[in-house]
Amino acid sequence: MAMRMLSIVLALSAVSAQTPSAVSLIITNGIVVTVDGTRRVLNPGSVAINGTDIVAVDTPAAIAARYKGAQTIDATGKVVMPGLINTHTHAAMVMYRGLGNDLNLMDWLQKYIFPAEGKTVSPEFVRIGTRLAVLEMIQSGTTTFCDMYYFEEEVARVTKAAGLRGVLGQTVIEFPVPDAKTPADALRRTEAFAKEFAKDDLITPSLAPHSVYTLDAKTLTATSELAKRLNIPIQIHLAETQAEIGMSQERHKMRPVAILDALKFWAPITIGAHGVWIDDQEIALLKQRNVGISNNPESNMKLSSGTAPVVAYRSAGVNVGLGTDGAASNNDLDMFEAMRQAAFQQKLVTMDPTAISAPEALEMGTIAGARAIGQQARTGSLEAGKRADVIVVSLAKPRQQPVFDPISQIVYASRGDDVETTIVNGKVLMRDRKVLTMNEASVLADARQAADLVRKAVQ
Amino acid sequence: MAMRMLSIVLALSAVSAQTPSAVSLIITNGIVVTVDGTRRVLNPGSVAINGTDIVAVDTPAAIAARYKGAQTIDATGKVVMPGLINTHTHAAMVMYRGLGNDLNLMDWLQKYIFPAEGKTVSPEFVRIGTRLAVLEMIQSGTTTFCDMYYFEEEVARVTKAAGLRGVLGQTVIEFPVPDAKTPADALRRTEAFAKEFAKDDLITPSLAPHSVYTLDAKTLTATSELAKRLNIPIQIHLAETQAEIGMSQERHKMRPVAILDALKFWAPITIGAHGVWIDDQEIALLKQRNVGISNNPESNMKLSSGTAPVVAYRSAGVNVGLGTDGAASNNDLDMFEAMRQAAFQQKLVTMDPTAISAPEALEMGTIAGARAIGQQARTGSLEAGKRADVIVVSLAKPRQQPVFDPISQIVYASRGDDVETTIVNGKVLMRDRKVLTMNEASVLADARQAADLVRKAVQ
Numbered sequence: 009m010a011m012r013m014l015s016i017v018l019a020l021s022a023v024s025a026q027t028p029s030a031v032s033l034i035i036t037n038g039i040v041v042t043v044d045g046t047r048r049v050l051n052p053g054s055v056a057i058n059g060t061d062i063v064a065v066d067t068p069a070a071i072a073a074r075y076k077g078a079q080t081i082d083a084t085g086k087v088v089m090p091g092l093i094n095t096h097t098h099a100a101m102v103m104y105r106g107l108g109n110d111l112n113l114m115d116w117l118q119k120y121i122f123p124a125e126g127k128t129v130s131p132e133f134v135r136i137g138t139r140l141a142v143l144e145m146i147q148s149g150t151t152t153f154c155d156m157y158y159f160e161e162e163v164a165r166v167t168k169a170a171g172l173r174g175v176l177g178q179t180v181i182e183f184p185v186p187d188a189k190t191p192a193d194a195l196r197r198t199e200a201f202a203k204e205f206a207k208d209d210l211i212t213p214s215l216a217p218h219s220v221y222t223l224d225a226k227t228l229t230a231t232s233e234l235a236k237r238l239n240i241p242i243q244i245h246l247a248e249t250q251a252e253i254g255m256s257q258e259r260h261k262m263r264p265v266a267i268l269d270a271l272k273f274w275a276p277i278t279i280g281a282h283g284v285w286i287d288d289q290e291i292a293l294l295k296q297r298n299v300g301i302s303n304n305p306e307s308n309m310k311l312s313s314g315t316a317p318v319v320a321y322r323s324a325g326v327n328v329g330l331g332t333d334g335a336a337s338n339n340d341l342d343m344f345e346a347m348r349q350a351a352f353q354q355k356l357v358t359m360d361p362t363a364i365s366a367p368e369a370l371e372m373g374t375i376a377g378a379r380a381i382g383q384q385a386r387t388g389s390l391e392a393g394k395r396a397d398v399i400v401v402s403l404a405k406p407r408q409q410p411v412f413d414p415i416s417q418i419v420y421a422s423r424g425d426d427v428e429t430t431i432v433n434g435k436v437l438m439r440d441r442k443v444l445t446m447n448e449a450s451v452l453a454d455a456r457q458a459a460d461l462v463r464k465a466v467q
Numbered sequence: 468m469a470m471r472m473l474s475i476v477l478a479l480s481a482v483s484a485q486t487p488s489a490v491s492l493i494i495t496n497g498i499v500v501t502v503d504g505t506r507r508v509l510n511p512g513s514v515a516i517n518g519t520d521i522v523a524v525d526t527p528a529a530i531a532a533r534y535k536g537a538q539t540i541d542a543t544g545k546v547v548m549p550g551l552i553n554t555h556t557h558a559a560m561v562m563y564r565g566l567g568n569d570l571n572l573m574d575w576l577q578k579y580i581f582p583a584e585g586k587t588v589s590p591e592f593v594r595i596g597t598r599l600a601v602l603e604m605i606q607s608g609t610t611t612f613c614d615m616y617y618f619e620e621e622v623a624r625v626t627k628a629a630g631l632r633g634v635l636g637q638t639v640i641e642f643p644v645p646d647a648k649t650p651a652d653a654l655r656r657t658e659a660f661a662k663e664f665a666k667d668d669l670i671t672p673s674l675a676p677h678s679v680y681t682l683d684a685k686t687l688t689a690t691s692e693l694a695k696r697l698n699i700p701i702q703i704h705l706a707e708t709q710a711e712i713g714m715s716q717e718r719h720k721m722r723p724v725a726i727l728d729a730l731k732f733w734a735p736i737t738i739g740a741h742g743v744w745i746d747d748q749e750i751a752l753l754k755q756r757n758v759g760i761s762n763n764p765e766s767n768m769k770l771s772s773g774t775a776p777v778v779a780y781r782s783a784g785v786n787v788g789l790g791t792d793g794a795a796s797n798n799d800l801d802m803f804e805a806m807r808q809a810a811f812q813q814k815l816v817t818m819d820p821t822a823i824s825a826p827e828a829l830e831m832g833t834i835a836g837a838r839a840i841g842q843q844a845r846t847g848s849l850e851a852g853k854r855a856d857v858i859v860v861s862l863a864k865p866r867q868q869p870v871f872d873p874i875s876q877i878v879y880a881s882r883g884d885d886v887e888t889t890i891v892n893g894k895v896l897m898r899d900r901k902v903l904t905m906n907e908a909s910v911l912a913d914a915r916q917a918a919d920l921v922r923k924a925v926q
Contacts, residue, residue: 105868106875110810110824144865309811310879312820339879340866351569352768352808353815361771365569406603407799407883409564409911410918416565420769420798424866425884452868459869 028076031058032434035400037068038083039414042390043090043374047367049414055088057396060209060434065390081429081439083400087414089370090389091151091397091432092343093377096243096281096302096331098157100137102144103128103455103462104336113249113311113337120466121336125158127465129186133458134159138166140455141341143446145172148342148424151397151432154279154302154331154381156216156243158187161201164211171437171445173397175279175381176205177216177243180231182223191227195234202238209395210433212241212383219245220264221255228271235275241382242273246280246301249313253285265290274299277382281331282307283321284314291317291324300327300380303372305349307333315357318350318364318372329377330369342424347373351419366419400429487535490517491893494859496527497542498873501849502549502833506826508873514547516855519668519893524849540888540898542859546873548829549848550610550856550891551802552836555702555740555761555790557616559596561603562587562914562921563795572708572770572796579925580795584617586924588645592917593618597625599914600800602905604631607801607883610856610891613738613761613790613840615675615702617646620660623670630896630904632856634738634840635664636675636702639690641682650686654693661697668854669892671700671842678704679723680714687730694734700841701732705739705760708772712744724749733758736841740790741766742780743773750776750783759786759839762831764808766792774816777809777823777831788836789828801883806832810878825878859888 033056040053042065054071056064064071101121108120134157145153152173155163160178167174178201179185180194188194195215202213215238217223217231235242247253247264260267265286268274274297283301286294294301303316321328330346332338347369354363364372378388387397401422403411408421430438437445492515499512501524513530515523523530560580567579593616604612611632614622619637626633637660638644639653647653654674661672674697676682676690694701706712706723719726724745727733733756742760745753753760762775780787789805791797806828813822823831837847846856860881862870867880889897896904 103869105880106871109872109875109879110814110821112820116820140865140868147865306811309815310820312814312818312822314818315815335866335880339875342866349811352765355569355771356768356774356812356815359771359773361571361575361769362569363771406599406606406907406911407801409599409914410562410921412565412918412922413568416568416798420568421564421794423882423884425882448865452865455868459871462869463871 026074028074031056031063031075031077033057033079033081034071034075034077035081035083035088035398036071038086038088038400040065040390041087041089041370041415041418043371044389044391051414053088055390055398057431057434060395062390062392062394062396064392081400085403086428087401087403087418088390089399089401089418090374090387091399091430092149092373093329093381093383093388094145094150094153094331094341094343095279095300095329095377095381096154096304096333097341098334099141099153099155099163100134100157101334101336102141102341103133103137103458105339107336107462107466113313114251116311116337124462124465125186128461129158131159131162133461134162135166136454136458138163139446139451141335142166142170142172143443143448143451144341146170146430146437146443146446147427148344149399149401149427149430150341150343151399151430152383152387154243158185161204164201164205164213168208168210169445171210171432171435173210173387173432175212175214175241175383177214179216179218180223180227181218182227191223191230195230198234199238202240214241214243216243219252220260220267221252225260225267225271228268228273232271232273232275239276241277241279242275243279243281246283247285248282250285265293269293269297279381282313282316284308284316286317288320291320291326295324295326300329300382302331302380303328303350304331304333305353306346307337309349309353310337315353318354319358327376327379328372329380330372343373344418344423347419366416369419370415396431396434398431399427402426402428485533487533490515490522490534490536492516492538492540493530493534493536494540494542494547494857495530497545497547497859499524499849500546500548500829500873500877502830503848503850510873512547514849514857516890516893519854521849521851521853521855523851540859544862545887546860546862546877547849548858548860548877549833549846550858550889551608551832552788552840552842552847553604553609553612553790553800553802554738554759554788554836554840555613555763555792556800557793558600558612558614558622559593559616560793560795561600561800562592562596562917564798566795566921566925572772573710575770575796583921583924584645587920588617590618590621592920593621594625595913595917597622598905598910600794601625601629601631602902602907602910603800605629605889605896605902605905606886607803608858608860608886608889609800609802610858610889611842611846613702617644620663623660623664623672627667627669628904630669630891630894632669632846632891634671634673634700634842636673638675638677639682639686640677641686650682650689654689657693658697661699673700673702675702678711679719679726680711684719684726684730687727687732691730691732691734700736700738701734702738702740705742706744707741709744724752728752728756738840741772741775743767743775745776747779750779750785754783754785759788759841761790761839762787762809763790763792764812765805766796768808768812769796774812777813778817786835786838787831788839789831802832803882806878825875828878829874855890855893857890858886861885861887
């Protein structure tokens, strides 16, 4: 004991020439999985956070010597990792979770979702649905999400109030929808929305032209021009189903990537959601145009949409992140499930069990996702200088034991429910499973009430 | 209020000519999903249990009028359903969870699992591993499991002590293993094991010849003859990988189903695990021979083994249940995940989203599984006269809200962690997430210690 004390004292004295700096929060003594450039894992390790930013990731002794935290979170035996990045969802659609199952995308959209949306979507409904989704995301360790929906300014207000990070896309679609009679209306809404959240540290306003099968060339071009003028990202459903390819060829005489390229549609940040029916030439072009891809394995399986060529994308250097899609086609927003499923689906379809490994799935759920959506300077890994988007994950449940490899355990044996603490922009949103920025009971009560509107709408 | 009281009194008087019978337990006022012959859902409904058996499933009013429970469990807003049936696992292999990921079956077995087993498996190790697995199964709503492992009498003792139901197979394999130097040794062990648990209500002893690629014709025949003489079920890995087909053809000059049929291998109850590489003629033969199939979607994806022709099996009338396989290739024993994955995998591979619906996946996880393993008279549905193997599942988490369709919510939005209460043979094994028949802390402590043996073995 005396020897151990002595060596600690010596270790401390070696680095304590300077006085420890005061920081807001230290997460101590965890299994720190950084997902940084060298895929460093510190076991044990600590993370020092000051204000919105990570200031250091190092051994517990080094952090203790250099920093003194106003708050401390003990992460002994737990994984400390970057918050997960959901690169494609429709948050408020949690309100349709479980509505119209076991149907293909076009039937499901046309028979259930579009009619239900027509009768239920309002600013209030979007607020209620987004609150439920944001609660679920905080509880399952998602710290950044990309959204496409209606009344996107409401999505943004809810997201910001709850403290989550979002790349939030105002939908543009050719038929009349609850927040816009015409695509021109939607573009006008976007200008106001982008202005409201300009330079916001949590909210990145974005434009979401729905797809090449629901928009004509003129509107696609107008959308792209507005995104470039406002310097905001574009999100678009891209080659999700075989049916989409047929509709694109019928309408535009070209496949989806070709028509978008012909229109010079791509913005500095463009996120293609799904990217399932894409050939090698298109992959090369998407790489050239710096388009990020959101792989949505669970939704693609549930709707029989197909399998994105994830291995080929990655070989070509395309940034591929993971998404859950809306909860109505998943049926959850759990990014742990998305990581596991991404690996499983690729292993099955390629018949190669090395196709997407646990570390690669983790990368897709974090830093690769951040790159795909243009947020890599802010988030996606635990590195000094980035925003502190951090989660602490328990490995203590019987179904997670024993632990030989923490990364395998995260990807193959853990779930959103195992997240204990969620931190975004340096702020603790959930601690020990208690969400601090939302009133869970009132979120659930509102959602149950709004669900009655949905029941009436589909009767 | 007076009117309501009056109508209740009238309703009661209509059925209360007889005095209520005393029963041991009533689960009241749940969303009762019976999975019986007519797929009856009572919402609300109650289940009356006396001793080991279900005595009635009916409306809360009818049950209240006819039965008085010594114990009552209020299931308001919760799903009450048959316990899940895991038709293929290697329980003690939870001890290798996360060991050697992202490898194909043959590499993984030969480089990691077989060597680790050679150095670690002992009666004590099997007890410790099985305890951890049984704890995980009780916590995730599995009430019956089929096992194939070594020292199977130890598996049986742990299973019986914890109160779970098992069809437990002593492994027979041609190379020396920790519990048998030769297949003949293994057959001798089986006789003793079968005698110890003859006529046990929870434990069904069984024989588990490993596969056609690890056994010669003579041993396959001897195993089958012993199973027939003891009148116990056979479990065998069947056509799991393409490699197995090649090895079978090399060794036996026939595909797996053909060699087994030529040897008249099939017992009255035979469970073929995996059944992936099976053609239509083989499906017809398996139906004729009354072979049940255990579909293991997660393991088949993780190991790139392939996709079982589940839709074709079901069309041909083959009983197909679901299994997790060992946790080392899954990496959990959660049958909710198995149900979701079974539906997802079939939807993906057939490109038909109606391929396996939520009600069909639920059926595979319960009554169809019971039929596949020959336990349908005892378990698999909530019906008077069957053993009371019942679980109560919460739908209250934000990620399960709102609830439009309880069966969709069970299959697509729920997990083992949502199970609150697990009852087997009328005995409450877990109530409100507290396991009553095992000491969780000591199970985990033992498992952590035994994990060190595994670490040393694979160094």
